[in-house]
Amino acid sequence: MNSALALKYVVDGLKQRTAYTHAKAAGEVTDEASSVKCTLQDTTRLPAFSMDGDYTIGGVFSIHYNMQNMKHNYTTMPEPLQCTGRIEPRELRFSRAMIFAIEEINKSSKLLPGIRLGYQIHDSCASVPMAVKVAFQLTNGLDPYFYTSHNCSQSGMVMAVVGESSTGQSIAISRVIGSFNIPQVSHFSTCACLSNKQQYPSFFRTIPSxxxxxxxxxxxxxxxxxxxxxxxxxxxxxxxxxxxxxxxxxxxxxxxxxxxxxxxxxxxxxxxxxxxxxxxxxxxxxxxxxxxxxxxxxxxxxxxxxxxxxxxxxxxxxxxxxxxxxxxxxxxxxxxxxIPRSVIPGLRDFLLDLPPIKVASSPILTEFWEDAFNCSLDFDGATDKRLCDGTEDIQKLQSPYTDTSQLRITNMVYKAVYAVAHAIHNAVCQETNSTTQCDKLSRTESKQILAQLKKVNFSQNGYPVSFDANGDPVxxxxxxxxxxxxxxxxxxxxxxxxxxxxxxxxxxxxxxxxxxxRTQVPVSVCSDSCPPGTHKVLQKGKPICCFDCIPCPEGEISNSTDSTDCFPCPKEFWPNAKRDSCLPKPVEFLSFDEVLGIILAAFSVGGACLAIITGTVFFRHRTSPIVRANNSELSFLLLFSLTLCFLCSLTFIGAPSEWSCMLRHTAFGITFVLCISCVLGKTIVVLMAFKATLPGSNIMKWFGPLQQRMTVVSFTFIQVLICTVWLVVSPPFPMKNLTTYKDRIILECALGSAVGFWAVLGYIGLLAVFCFVLAVLARKLPDNFNEAKLITFSMLIFCAVWITFIPAYVSSPGKFTVAVEIFAILASSFGLILCIFAPKCFIILLKPEKNTKKHLMNKNQY
CATH class of the missing domain: 3.40.50.2300 (Response regulator)
Known part of the structure; x- marks a missing residue:
């Protein structure tokens, strides 16, 4: 007998047996029994795989991935639910892995010794309606009629259910069997919602949430x-x-x-x-x-x-x-x-162990076989496919069913079955003198298995199995x-x-x-990253990942990519050009190294030299009439004070320090008062000299050399007193000006007491105005007898310079404030020396013929 004919006999015999089983399930064949019976309200659906045992474990897998669409007219009983489409080979492998695990447990001498586990594995067709039907069937059993003495509940209840693969079906199953405290252990339902023990109290899983x-x-x-x-x-x-x-x-x-x-x-x-x-x-x-x-x-x-x-x-x-x-x-x-890959010893051999008799005895395996090898096991010729001739070799089949190289979810099924077996073992077995005794005759309820499942903690093939309070694994x-x-x-x-x-x-x-x-990580952003020096500004109406990169405002930086904000630099620092780091602010002051400082220093030294040269000329010609006629003592004192005025401007150049700040203002105030006092003395002497020429006047005895010296000393002492009080109460001090310019630091001298500074200037101005008034009064005197006109011009220049100095000083920024002050000192000093001494030096050096007493006494102008 050839292999094809033998296969036909096997298939025919199994068809007859299956037909009888269907008839019995539909109630067409009944057994003699008591008249008291419970009847299911729907036709039962045979499991895809089943085996009797002392304790039965249910299994639900999406062996088919589609279900036949049903049209309901609500006038007749709906047709039974039917799966359609091709078999899903991987899901078939899951169901066969469950069978493998149960058979392995039944052979074990340590786990459930003496107890045989059975199974009922159903196809949910990956649909919720079929999953609900299967759940009720696992709760009730397969027999359409069953007999009981008192009620119809829990007649064919399984101890636990392994499955389902999809979350939707698992939720449907859990809501049905959870009411009966039947535990469910899923291998592939990962929805976090299933961790809610209030809604799904009997749900466990071997796959993470x-x-x-x-x-x-x-x-x-x-x-x-x-x-x-x-x-x-x-x-x-x-x-x-x-x-x-x-x-x-x-x-x-x-x-x-x-x-x-x-x-x-x-x-x-x-x-x-x-x-x-x-x-x-x-x-x-x-x-x-x-x-x-x-x-x-x-x-x-x-x-x-x-x-x-x-x-x-x-x-x-x-x-x-x-x-x-x-x-x-x-x-x-x-x-x-x-899920991590795993190895289950013996599983591949079990999956490939599909002899013709085993295939023909299962409609699911028959369908899989026919689809895998594109042949038919229907020897009645009801299909156009070629007949399977027995030469099909599953060992060579390339299919997810036979592929055990990446066992991931399959291992979750394997662990789920073992978890249920351990729970049953803990419920019905006891350790006695190093031996395990299991009582398979005792009535064990599913809620006992549920309680034990919460406690299981074991390893199988090196895979740890345990559940947390939510029924989830690590x-x-x-x-x-x-x-x-x-x-x-x-x-x-x-x-x-x-x-x-x-x-x-x-x-x-x-x-x-x-x-x-590609080997480079792809880029997927709404907006490119903002580089340092910019910050993100969200685009209106778009998510936070969509933004524009805006440069940081003045004085602020961002030193990281995708900065949400810029932050200001410390007070003494300023952003660089890219605005991604803070650099120390450049320190600025009027120094001897820059052009402006060099020019002002040159004029200062030049002015001092000019005063010294003038003094030298006067000293060498001290006996000449023109020198003697212009009060030589006051002239030399005036030249000395002018020299100090020129030189004191040097204290304003360079980095401010405590001594330079105190010296520059006090030296300037005292030397200028000394200078104006000398000019004032000269003016008074001229006026008094003219008055003394009148008959009966002896006023000059009150303005002799001693009185002149006392006048200069008195006026100067008042300024010294003002400066002393200023220095004692609140002296000038060096400071860093951070407000005038944002990007640099100005080193300058703070006034300390503004009252002291303006008192010094006010006193100088008061003397200058007084001197100017006296000079104006003496301007009509004969030119040969006084220098009132020269003093008038010098005081006019002096007053003009210092009147314009005030607004210029207040409004000049930074180091230019110092430059304005130096300019005022030099301009007023040059005005005095040129207006008062230049004409006399001209006569002494270039017109000696006019430097005679006769010439001074005549009416001619010199």
Whole structure:
């Protein structure tokens, strides 16, 4: 008998057995029993896989990814729910891994010895309605009729349920079985909402909550400097809750979202197209997708129809490690978090152990086999496919079902089954004298298993299993990158461990490949970073990541990238040209090194030399009539005071110090009073000399040399007294002027007491005005007998200079204030020496013939 014929006999025999089972489940075949029976109100749905045992564990997986659409007319009983589409090979592997774990436990001598676990594994078709139906069926059992002595509750209740893969279905199952205290352990439902023990008190999971994944994804986006992203999510509990958690964390990290779109694969294609168009038109290069596998597959198929600009995909665990997604090569470079890879010894051999009799006995395996090898096991010829001839070799099959190189979620199923087994073990077994005794005859309720599940803490194949107060495990992820090495494959490039201290959870240990196989991290920002020297100003009506870079105001800097504000430099510092650092302000004062200081110093020294030269000329011709006639003693004293006036201006040049500040103002005040006193003495002598020529007048005895000296000393002493009081009460002092100029420091002498300064100037002005008035009164006297006109001109210049000095001094900024003061001193000093002594020196040196007593006594002018 050839292999094809043998296979036909096996299939026919199993068809007959299956038909009988269906008839019994539908109530067409009944057993003799008591008339007291409970009846299910709906037709039962046979499990995809089942096995009897002392304790039964339920399993729910999305083996098919679609369900037949039902049309309800509300007049007849709806048709039974039916799955459609192709089998999902990975989900089939999950269900077979559950069977493998249970068979491994049944063979164990340490875990549940002497007890046989059974299972009922159902296909939810990845739909909530079917998940609800399956949940009730796991609660009630498979028999349409069951017999009881008192009530119809908890007749066929399973001890626990493993599953479901999707959050929506898990929520539906949990709301049903949670009322009966039946624990549920999911291997792939990651919604953070399921951690709420008030709503889902019996829910556990071996996969981390999306709250951890959302935090990890936000930190991943922040790690690479992406502040402008797009976001897509499944329109489901998984997508909505996961994306909400991600966006909340991203907002705290300063990440902005250009768009946030939701969809699912059951939406009309126009809706999917709209989401795809949003992705194509967006300016955000990075797209974070919190999407289930089926939805993401639909979206990428739509995006593949029309090429879009390159996008850097950041994926959630639900799709980023799914083998079927690798066919979308335009997503190369995608990164995301996956459950750590694992090794389950013996699983591959178990998955590949599918002899024809096992395949034919299961409609699910039959469908998988026919789809995988594109042949038919229906030997009645009801299909156009070729008949399977027994030569099909599953060992050579390339399918997610047979691929055990990246066992991630499969290990979560494996751990979930073992968690339930440990809970049952702790509930029904006891350790006695190093031996384990299990009582399989005792009635064990599901709430006991629920209580024990909260306490489990064990390791299986090196994988720790425990649950926190929310039913969640410790979160640990691998960072997975889609890299091309001939073909597209998953490469682990780092990890994230939520149990590590803050700041140390994230680690990358390999180079990443980005979109379009780039080696440089792509840039995804709304606005380029603001360089130092500028600050961010938000653009009106846009997120905080969209901004303009505005230069810092005068006097302020920013020394970091993307500064939100500028800050002023310290008082003695000023920004550089780029306004990204503070430099010490240049210190400014009237120095001997600059042109203005050199010129003023030269005029000062020149003036002093001129006074000395004039004094020398007068001394050498002291016996000449013109010198004797002009009160030589006062003339020499005047020349000496003028020399001091010229030289005191030098104290105003150079960096101010305590002694120079006190000296410059007091020396200036005293020397000028001495100078004006001499001029005033000369003027009084001229007036009194004219009065003395009148008959009967002896007034000159009151204005002799002694009186002249006393006059000069008295006037000067008053100024000395004013300066002394000024220096004692509040003397001038050096200071840094930071207000006149913002960008530099002016070193100057503060007046100390402004009253003292203006008292010194006022006293000089008072003497100058008095002298000017006397000189004006004496201007009509004969020119040969006095120098009243020369004194009048000198006092006129003196008064004009100092009257204009006051507004110029007040309004001149910085070092020019000092320059104005020096100019006033020099101008008034030169006015005095030139007006009073220049004509006399001219006669002495150039017109000696006029330097005679006869010439002075005549009426001719000299």
């Amino acid at each position: 999306d709250q951890f994944q959302a935090n990890a994804l936000a930190k991943l986006v922040k790690q690479f400097g992406w502040t402008w992203i797009g976001a897509v999510r499944s329109e489901s509990d998984y997508g909505n809750n996961g994306m909400a958690s991600f966006l909340a964390t991203a907002h705290k990290e300063g990440i902005c979202v250009e768009y946030s779109e939701s969809f699912n694969r059951y939406h009309p294609r126009s809706r999917i197209q709209r989401v795809a168009d949003v992705i194509r038109r967006s300016t955000a290069v990075v797209v974070v997708a919190f999407v289930s596998f089926g939805d993401m597959k639909t979206l990428l198929e739509e995006l593949s129809r029309e090429p879009s600009p390159p996008r850097q995909w950041i994926g959630s665990e639900a799709w980023v490690t799914h083998p079927d997604m690798l066919k979308f090569t335009f997503c190369a470079g995608a990164i995301g978090f996956g 979160a640990a992820y691998e960072l997975v990158n889609w890299q091309k090495s001939g073909s597209l494959e998953f490469v682990t490039v780092g990890y994230y461990d939520a149990s590590m201290p803050v700041g140390q959870e994230f680690h990358i240990n390999r180079d990443l490949t980005w979109m379009e196989e």
